Amino acid sequence: MDIxxxxxxxxxxxxxxxxxxxxxSVFSFVEEFYHYEDLEVLKNTTLEIVKNLLExxxxxxxxxxxxxxxxxxxxxxxxxxxxxxxxxxxxxxELYPHEIVWFDITEKGKKEFEYLNKLPELEDDPFYRDEx
Numbered sequence: 001m002d003i004x005x006x007x008x009x010x011x012x013x014x015x016x017x018x019x020x021x022x023x024x025s026v027f028s029f030v031e032e033f034y035h036y037e038d039l040e041v042l043k044n045t046t047l048e049i050v051k052n053l054l055e056x057x058x059x060x061x062x063x064x065x066x067x068x069x070x071x072x073x074x075x076x077x078x079x080x081x082x083x084x085x086x087x088x089x090x091x092x093x094e095l096y097p098h099e100i101v102w103f104d105i106t107e108k109g110k111k112e113f114e115y116l117n118k119l120p121e122l123e124d125d126p127f128y129r130d131e132x
Contacts, residue, residue: 003121004033008049009058010122013113016059016105020070023084024097026050043088050103051081058109061101070104 011029015021023046030036030046053059054077061080062072073080080101087100105113116122 001121005049005052006116006119007122008033009053010113010116012049012053012103013058013105013109013116016103016109017113020062020064020102020104022097023050023088023099023101023103024095026103027095043085047081047085050084051077053103053109054080056108056112058106058112059103060106061103064098064102070102072104073101 008029011033012021012026015025026049027042027046030049031042034042034045036042036045050059050061054061060072061084062070065071075083084101088095091099
């Protein structure tokens with residue numbers, strides 16, 4: 001088990017249960033659990049995690065509409081990742097909280113969250129961060 005990945009996934013799913021979650025939050029969790037200094041490595045890791053979560057079927061990608069509804073992107077996963085990468089690379093600056101893409105949890109994601117949330121090895125201690 002890759003503890004960093006599972007902790008990142010658990011946190012992303014927890015946020016998605018509460019509300020639609022922007023790419024910015026996913027990036028923040030990757031930064032928190034992976035501790036990479038290089039922005040490109042952080043971006044690529046974030047994209048890889050998003051791809052994995054989409055492939056696992058635990059989240060859906062989409063965007064918030066003006067009427068505050070969530071519209072799922074009807075695209076293949078490879079196209080979703082490609083679009084996110086292109087838009088992110090073209091920003092030419094740091095990512096802001098409400099840009100590019102949002103994520104929603106699926107029923108499978110809710111079950112995965114319940115499972116992960118019960119694993120003792122994924123418990124977070126705010127005074128100790130596992131550097132692995």
